[in-house]
Amino acid sequence: MKKLILLSSILLLTSFNSVESDVYICGAKGAKKYHFSKTCRGFSSCKHEIKKVTLKEAEGFGLTLCGWED
DSSP: OOHHHHHHHHHHHSSSOOOOEEEEEOOOOTEEEEETTTTTTGGOOSOOEEEEEEEHHHHHOOOOOOOGOO
């Protein structure tokens, strides 16, 4: 019985999809990083529009997390 409860609990916890979070990117073609905050100091050199995209999209573009946000 304990094994069944444990297995049910594991299946229940792993069946939920993670919430899609939004991140910010510099609109420049050479951008390499994404940011959780629109006011991150990593944007200081961005001369283009700051765009809001999903984390999945940013990672799909090959972007990685900004070092200021670690």
